Amino acid sequence: MKDCTGSSANWCPNCGDCKCPLNKYNERTLDDFDCPLHSYKSSHAEEEIENMKSPIHKNEAYPILEIKSSLDQEPPKPGQFDCWQRLINRYNFANVFQTGLVRNLECGNLHELKKLMIERRKLGIERYEVILQPFNGRPALEDLIEEQLDSLAYSEQVSIETPELTEEMLKWQRITINSIQKLIEFKSKQEKKEI
Numbered sequence: 001m002k003d004c005t006g007s008s009a010n011w012c013p014n015c016g017d018c019k020c021p022l023n024k025y026n027e028r029t030l031d032d033f034d035c036p037l038h039s040y041k042s043s044h045a046e047e048e049i050e051n052m053k054s055p056i057h058k059n060e061a062y063p064i065l066e067i068k069s070s071l072d073q074e075p076p077k078p079g080q081f082d083c084w085q086r087l088i089n090r091y092n093f094a095n096v097f098q099t100g101l102v103r104n105l106e107c108g109n110l111h112e113l114k115k116l117m118i119e120r121r122k123l124g125i126e127r128y129e130v131i132l133q134p135f136n137g138r139p140a141l142e143d144l145i146e147e148q149l150d151s152l153a154y155s156e157q158v159s160i161e162t163p164e165l166t167e168e169m170l171k172w173q174r175i176t177i178n179s180i181q182k183l184i185e186f187k188s189k190q191e192k193k194e195i
Contacts, residue, residue, distance in 0.1 A: 084121035
């Protein structure tokens with residue numbers, strides 16, 4: 001048996017042709033669930049993919065180790081206001097349904113959303129022993145960008161594990177990437193002002 005072509009190939013002598021659809025740039029999406037090369041069920045390029053999972057050599061990981069994790073940052077200090085409570089108050093019945101703050105949100109889903117917000121607020125207090133407040137000594141913009149990057153990875157995981165949500169996850173990714181781009185542009189402008 002010949003070696004498989006690379007994990008992003010359009011053809012393989014062992015597995016056949018890529019069946020992934022083309023995106024608007026006329027490139028293969030490399031994520032079709034029925035593709036003989038790129039489906040999560042495919043054994044195409046298993047050795048290459050397995051090597052990606054193996055422990056990396058220290059010198060290859062050096063640039064990654066230089067990235068400061070949000071876990072390495074100072075914990076939040078008491079500031080002003082309560083971010084979670086303001087958010088919970090904003091998404092009350094009157095604001096959502098009478099002013100059209102959020103479209104297409106069902107009453108039961110709004111109730112569930114508020115329950116989740118209250119749970120997250122409680123978890124934050126348990127974890128950091130303080131409510132999330134602005135001006136707390138943490139770089140909120142950086143924290144937001146990092147959390148959104150994590151949401152991209154989670155959305156990719158969901159699309160693989162739950163194929164019926166793939167289209168929704170791709171929409172999520174497009175919206176999130178556009179938002180991250182705007183945050184990065186804003187941050188860059190702010191940094192240039194400080195120089």
